[in-house]
Amino acid sequence: MKNTTASRITALLATSLAIALGGCSSNQQNDSFVSWDQINQEYLDTVASYPYKLPPGATFPSDLGEPEYAKEVYQPGFGAMQAYFFAQCAEEKVVVANHSSHKATAVAALDAIDQIHQLPVFQKHVDDSGGEWKGIMDKARLGDYSQLVNFYNSDCASPWYHDNGA
Numbered sequence: 127m128k129n130t131t132a133s134r135i136t137a138l139l140a141t142s143l144a145i146a147l148g149g150c151s152s153n154q155q156n157d158s159f160v161s162w163d164q165i166n167q168e169y170l171d172t173v174a175s176y177p178y179k180l181p182p183g184a185t186f187p188s189d190l191g192e193p194e195y196a197k198e199v200y201q202p203g204f205g206a207m208q209a210y211f212f213a214q215c216a217e218e219k220v221v222v223a224n225h226s227s228h229k230a231t232a233v234a235a236l237d238a239i240d241q242i243h244q245l246p247v248f249q250k251h252v253d254d255s256g257g258e259w260k261g262i263m264d265k266a267r268l269g270d271y272s273q274l275v276n277f278y279n280s281d282c283a284s285p286w287y288h289d290n291g292a
Contacts, residue, residue, distance in 0.1 A: 169205035
């Protein structure tokens with residue numbers, strides 16, 4: 127059941143992000159879509175102005191890389207959210223590594239995740255009106271880290287995250 131719940135939450139957050147940001151679309155450009163280069167610049171601008179320190183050992187990737195869909199178009203906000211999701215994964219890694227042995231460190235990382243989620247750009251692009259993410263965080267604060275660990279293992283598994291300390 128835990129894996130099913132984590133899978134549903136992962137799917138919900140991914141779906142809400144895809145809906146909120148529009149991800150990639152057809153390569154017909156209009157005023158509400160931007161190119162991959164513009165998204166990458168948005169990511170770089172967000173990294174340069176990111177308001178918090180990343181955990182030790184984590185550094186933002188130098189760019190978003192070259193995606194398979196570079197010729198597609200994206201909605202504004204997609205690049206910024208990649209920076210925020212990277213930061214979230216970096217903090218989740220701290221929780222996963224420390225929840226059994228260094229509870230204070232894990233709790234501080236949970237606090238950092240909460241700070242990320244309170245930022246206006248995050249609030250604008252991610253909908254947790256159903257409380258799924260809040261439920262994961264509440265359980266972790268009560269000592270049940272299983273859903274957060276599952277979320278980290280599924281959503282932060284890309285080499286783009288791990289190669290940069292997240």
